[in-house]
Amino acid sequence: MVKRLAIGAHYGLKDWLIQRVTAIYMALFTLVFAALLLFCLPEFSYEAWSGLFSSTSVKFFSFLFIVSLCYHAWIGVRDIWMDYVKHAGLRLALHLVVLFLLVGYVGWAVRILWRLSA
DSSP states (O other): OOOOOOSSGGGHHHHHHHHHHHHHHHHHHHHHHHHHHHHHOSSSSHHHHHHHTTSHHHHHHHHHHHHHHHHHHHHHHHHHHHHHOOOHHHHHHHHHHHHHHHHHHHHHHHHHHTTOOO
């Protein structure tokens, strides 16, 4: 009898659902944002772009897009590391690198969207 080691078995359905929900949100946001650019942006200039992002709702939904993208990416990359990297130390290091990068990207998005100075 072979004893199976179920390390990540509890992630399955929840992560599958989160990836689908984030993918749907990102697709809808992309369509709405493209329509907003085509129909509501008079010209592609810094002033017009800045005016578009002066709205708190555009900033919020853009930030939600970035968070969704990062969470979606985290689940996918984490599963790749868990499936293909067998050495536990290397897998942990890769998890941490990806996690720190994604958290950094979210922080960078906050800084850009709300124009926080360094």
